[in-house]
Amino acid sequence: xxxxxxxxxxxxxxxxxxxxxxxxxxxxxxxxxxxxxxxxxxxxxxxxxxxxxxxxxxxxxxxxxxxxxxxxxxxxxxxxxxxxxxxxxxxxxxxxxxxxxxxxxxxxxxxxxxxxxxxxxxxxxxxxxxxxxxxxxxxxxxxxxxxxxxxxxxxxxxxxxxxxx
Numbered sequence: 445x446x447x448x449x450x451x452x453x454x455x456x457x458x459x460x461x462x463x464x465x466x467x468x469x470x471x472x473x474x475x476x477x478x479x480x481x482x483x484x485x486x487x488x489x490x491x492x493x494x495x496x497x498x499x500x501x502x503x504x505x506x507x508x509x510x511x512x513x514x515x516x517x518x519x520x521x522x523x524x525x526x527x528x529x530x531x532x533x534x535x536x537x538x539x540x541x542x543x544x545x546x547x548x549x550x551x552x553x554x555x556x557x558x559x560x561x562x563x564x565x566x567x568x569x570x571x572x573x574x575x576x577x578x579x580x581x582x583x584x585x586x587x588x589x590x591x592x593x594x595x596x597x598x599x600x601x602x603x604x605x606x607x608x609x
Contacts, residue, residue, distance in 0.1 A: 467555035514534050545588055549588035558584050
């Protein structure tokens with residue numbers, strides 16, 4: 445099986461006003477890769493996701509509903525919104541809800557007071573000769589759009605666009 449690697453970056457419109465903590469918390473309600481990374485503030489004050497080489501990155505992210513923790517040799521499920529910083533090290537898995545642009549917009553847009561944010565995901569899989577680009581734009585007025593294009597190989601596709609609402 446071949447692995448797809450890539451990166452996800454976050455950009456802001458010139459007029460964007462947002463709540464940093466709320467935005468990071470909202471973005472972390474979704475599983476953007478298979479390697480368990482999270483959005484965080486870097487040493488320069490920028491919001492970034494994980495490392496520079498992500499495994500299977502996507503903007504068509506599933507929502508994390510529940511975390512499964514290892515507690516005293518048994519598994520315990522805790523709703524994602526109720527996790528504490530002490531719980532993070534005990535997480536062994538997640539219960540996910542399938543990707544839904546409407547859910548993303550509803551959860552992320554309240555952190556944006558004005559303007560918009562845009563996430564860009566670039567990925568490639570040399571074995572499949574595949575390169576891809578995804579763009580997710582979320583506006584303060586609870587609108588969103590996601591675009592995708594795949595180039596090369598058998599998984600190549602025409603550009604796609606999905607909008608909410």
